[in-house]
Amino acid sequence: MNAPPEASGPVGRWLIATGGAALFACMLIGTISVIARHCGLTIVGDIELEQAAIVLSASAALVCATHARRHARVHLLLNRLTPVYRTRLTDLSAVASSVFFALLTVGLGMITLELRNSHEESELLHIPYAPLRLIALAATVTSATLCVTRIRSRAGQ
């Protein structure tokens, strides 16, 4: 657990703040509902609230990991290559990542479009799903863009 580099730029800081706030919301909702249950009280819709916070924190986490280039990869071959080939493979993996994020965006986009008039919402608190889908969509679009930007900036060097 080495100290991480500081979150770069206002976007990075905003992401961390949003993701962190969502994490704390999850923590508080979970803890309060446990305490309430053991006191004989029931908090209606606690899981639905937590789910909404989880979408926010997970989406922020996905972008944070992409931004910090923290996605797990197998280094068996990479570590044994010359710098030239290593750079080429790294570029290839950035292309693969951006394609994957783009395909996920298309898939989720198709579902979001399909369900735009269905007014899907949670059972107890009636939290609408459409905005949550848009948050997830924003995360995949941003991640794909980050990967493409990385390839372009390397090509420009």
Place this chain on the structure above:
Amino acid sequence: MTPPAVGAIGTLVLLVLLTSGVPIGAALGLTGLGGLAWLLGVEPALVKSGIILFQTLSRYELGVLPLFLLMAHLCFAADASRDFFNAAARLFGHRPGGLALASIGACAGFGAISGSSLATAATVGLVALPEMRQRGYADTLAAGSVAAGGTLGQAIPPSAALIVFGIIAEQSIGRLFVASLLPALTQILFYFAVVITLVRVRPAMAPPVSRASWSERKQALLRIADMSLLVLLVIGGIALGWFTAPEAASVGTCGALLLCAWRRRLNRASLGRAITETLRTSGMIYLVIIGALIFSVFISASGVSGALVGLLSGTGGNHALTLLIVTAVLLLLGSLLDGLALMLLTTPLLLPVLQSMGYSPIWFGIFLVRAMEIGFVHPPIGMNLYVIQQIAPDIPLGRIFRGVLPFLAADLVHLTLLIAVPSLALVLPGMLLQ
């Protein structure tokens, strides 16, 4: 081309992408998407991927992962690893090989918070390695005990690997946590036995250390009392049914936050660092899970698991032989792929095979994580070995590996025990979680 053939080719393509350094999640997802597009058509494949993406990002059970990670980072900020090692060193340090035993004990203690092998080896190693070397311990014993002890991070709940397995295999995370308790305890005992045997054979490996006074021991134990209470509350709460695993993660994180504040370690910088690290690590795991679930749907649609069941039934229903083959495949792949990739590649392929033989998925989860841990301490991947070398760059990698070898042998015996006695993993969930 038949669907099982497409499945087999997809698996090979995945191996090529993984070894080419493509992020594990993207490699799994692209292979799965490509395979599904081949088998079902492009549109169904894209829609299925979109559904998996949103279901994963909104999954309540998966909320445990970032929260347990945050709990670990907060405890790290509160200096948990140093305190655990100091307490264990004060208690066992004077015994033959005591500091090595203390390192393993500290790994178990910190592992009960961190859930990660690398984090456990790195944080405990930073404290324990210099101390052991300063007291004249052989490099092999010092490095070996920390590298092997580090794998306990993944064995003891809340293990990140077990959470990921629970999501992929659709098994109860709480049940997996409880099932891992006895195997983890026996693993610790096996490691203790290795240290005691090594020191008995070659006493020069671990010169005696002076005995700590009772007041020093009391002080060190008091220092970890709060942390131990938190660990007991989280693990005990799940085992006794006080709360579910996601609720335990919330309570544990809340406790860690209070503990950090109590120890005057909570400030803007430490909190920011904990949140940043938590988001980055959980984002990495989210992508891996999304990719793995897409790949898993592809494998299931291709019917390659069914073909594998048919192939393995050629062993004449000999369970021991099948398990031997499965273990050999896992250990072989474990020397090529990292733990997470190994789990995500093999779970959709092997779980149906073992389930068809009557094995419990809970047992398979524990078995798989155990096999993964072995990959952490043997070359060429052996991430824990590299972690130790980063902490002590003057110890050659070969010497670190020689130090790990006796522990690796104990790991293999322990894995055999887990195969021979599946109830080691299944008895506690059966007793506690009816």
